[in-house]
Amino acid sequence: MASGPEHDDEAPSLASRVLDLLDDDLLGVAEQSEGNVLPETASGADTPEEVQATPEEPLPEPVPVDEPLHEPPEVMPEPSPSPPDGDEEDAPEPVESSPAAPPKEGRKGRKFKPKGMYLGRRRDTDEPVDINPSVLARHAAMLGSTGSGKTVMAKALIEEAALAGIPALIIDPQGDLARLALGGDASTIEAKGEDAARMRRLLDSTEVRIWTPLRSKGLPLCIDPFHAPPADLDPEEAITAWDMVAAGFTSLAGYDVEKAQGKTIKPYLYEVLVQGTRVGLDVADFQSLARVVREPHDAFLRHLYPECFADHEEDFEGEAPQLPPWTVVAGDHGLTDFEERLPKATRYELARRLSAFSSGVNQLLFSNGVPINIDAFTEPAVPGKIPLNIVYLNTIQDENQKQYFVQELSRELYDWMLTQQPAEGELKLLFFMDEVAPSLPPHPRNPPAKDLIKLIFKQARKYGVACVLATQNVSDVDYKILAQANTTFVGRFTQPQDVEKVRHLLKESGSDVDLVGQLPTLGPGQFQVVAPDVDENPFPVQCRWLYTDHGAPLSEDQVEDLISDDVRRWARSRSAGAHRKRGGGGAAD
Template sequence: MDEVLLLGKTQEGTEFSIPKKALRKHVVTLGASGSGKTVFCKCIIEESVRNSIPAIIIDPQGDIASLAIPGKETEIESKGTSKNLLEDYKQKAEVRIFTPASKKGLGLSVNPLKIPSNLTDEEERIRTIDLMSSSVVRLINYDMETEAGKASNAFLFKLLQAGMKRGTPITDLETLANYVDKPDLLININEADSMLNKKERDRLSKNIRFLTTGVEQLLFSIGSSVNMDLFLTPVTPGKVPVNIIYLNTLNKDEHKQFFVTMIGNEIYNWMLSHPKEDVQLIFYIDEVSTYLPPHPRNPPAKEILKLLFKQARKYGVSCMMSTQNPSDIDYKAMSQAATWALGRMMTEQDKSKIDALLISMNSGSTDRRSVVDALSTLKPGEFIIVSPDYYDKPQRVKTRWLVTEHRTLEEETLRDYIDDKIETVLDKKGTQKTTQGSNQVNPQNTQNLPIGSNITPTPSNYGRTPEYLCATCRTRLEYIYQYRRWYCRGCNKYL
């Protein structure tokens, strides 16, 4: 296959495409409601599947989930799209619809205290600990701009950092609450008192424990835990995973922010240890303005999204976002993109923003003026594509007809559109923990590692080196050299 993405036709009726490598420098799609921006982005996802690029997609409204429903061949051909594109998509796409804190789709959970396996750089360690502490503080509804929120964040950071340094990292909320009750087990009590007094610590530990009961606990317990192995490993070998994170199962905005933050952080930590020259993943957020607004607004997900837009291209991760108005999203993040799809815009404010963006992209003055003037004349599905790396002039394009249905899926119907095999395998994974990363024990080096009473070596079979299993849950153990301790992912604790 030619490494291009077929996106539609120009005004002259010729096919329009962009090279796959254009994705590496990110894509931004802008347009008023009804302009067709979500269809355009779904077209890119369909084409990425045909080019064997997996995707992780944040779907806040249920519009993206219908990528799981192939279109009708007769309708597709009648609209000018080749049935070969449909067949290619059906053969390659493995669409999974994940539902955070719910089993209405494929259940998905997160652990806010998860430690990346490749955490060796001190700067990244500090960033990770800060994300852990701030995520917990926000989940218990502390305002990070207040003195109480800042003090609680600093206190939790200190505990988590001390745990890591002593080789006993805190990896679950109950343990964290216990250390909040008894901080002197990790840090000097006078230091603890200087940040939070006893009454404030009691309140903090109580609120953390609330996260482990009732509806809140579903965030951390339902289904598979967020990890890149889950997202990138196809159930059927040779298929291309399309992972749709369906946010409608979350009722609170802070929970949606939390999930987007954790997924963004998972992608970031993974890409640092998996750099690639070619595009290896698309991370797409539909209607991104809630998570990446301009200054001075600073929601929880904003920091990690800005970091991804700034650095992901170096590691072969393409970031793609859509929103209605250019003034809705952070300018610095938006300016990282090198390919723009501009749909219908009516207000002078939006047009002036586009004019400024085109100036920053060194678009010629004549083309720039004609682009801005044309924005209000665009019909639904029409876009002006600005991609200076590959096209000397902006291109006016009509988006091709999708090879999948375009409609909103309600959460009660999601299971109807998840393949039975995917459902069986990934639902089963929801009760297991995956093992990955550089901390796994090399079987050739296990003979001299410390073995305690809760560690069981398996019998040697046919001359193979024994593995070491947790005596409680029989999960294969990892030896974390950084902390000189065995770790069980099944029990989620150090032994």
């Protein structure tokens, strides 16, 4: 799919992108393994009927997500025989030989030694789909109804990115991504015609960390809403970043930023935060912020002219100096007339709500564990490992708090991203959000998380952050944002309105297969892939079997058992004295 109109990157022509790819190792793989998806080398296309999913065949119901572990779903199509000579075995990349059971009859020679990210096989030609990780820099989306295999497809991407040395930050609303911490089973992998040695390499090289907001079963993770934008942002970035902070507090206090009251409260908080930080006023915890919000002029005056207040009288001989009028103070210090911006009653109510977050259960979200810090997410606890961070949201019961958590996490990611300077083509992080619909409702709804995700999506490429989003809800999601993903995996859709929504993506297809017509009959793990960076035409894919476990969501107790002592120790060291200084990103007033 081509970049959408809002994409800030100039989309190079398809020809130049294909040429870019040809420059890469990918061509080497293509030539040596017959295994790629570039159109020029799509050999083996002479036997499509053997491997193509036949739409006429009645498709069984998708396997429910709580299917027992490792059980292959009945509908996983049998791979077709290998191409003549099975010369994929001769691919050059040295891979340890597998001590596991030899491949079963009929799968001999199917093992493929990938150069890039190996995602599965084409269903029309049976060629392995091996794409350069840099393709992810232009983001990806997984679409498909429930059970279509979106999470599995995303996990395959995450596994492959990890094998390529790219850490991940994963938002796991259901708890099934946490199963990335459980290794697959070598005999199943071999039986699926995959390479168990590659699986072991993945398991040995990664460090899966399951973060549990509010709870200490996994690694406790909390929000630091007072963490200011980095100090070195340019003025525009700083304004946007502070706006996000203000939006966060507004929605946390229970005001809808899209409604009239929220629309006056957010800019008020913005001014209090930005101007307060600039003049050195303490607005860095809920109590202090509430105090300034309640009586802003008094708070600023006390800070700027302490000598005029009774508590400092002893510092002066005789009478305390007179306070200048606010207009003079405002002029001298570049301050706004805060009290005009919000009626007293609203200020008091807002202050009351904000200060409620400094005590009781409410404060756990902000104090229990390691404050979200993307540097920590990309740093391994054990040197040399690739960190995969899973933020397990099941520990937050309240839906609003869940959304707020996602929003703050996205904000941290956005701020962090702006400070990155990746080398050409380097990917620093893979950010995956499963079931993104609650954060990305369609127009005209515009919650703060949506603004952030939109910004991240637009700018992430130049900072080396690859975004992958999944949803089953193409009708209840801001499709315009998703449509900016340059690679889209379209899985099973049975509802005509959903098919309609994605039809345009699949209109051109190099093969004879009716990719749109197949949508209602696709099985789990079968996708129509739209990836102009890989192939100018959409192509049908069967996702490879996972190297990690997939199945029912993990319970908190299961999560607890999966955290190693090393990782716990490391997390404790990150939470000790973890209060970060405000960066004071200087927004222009």
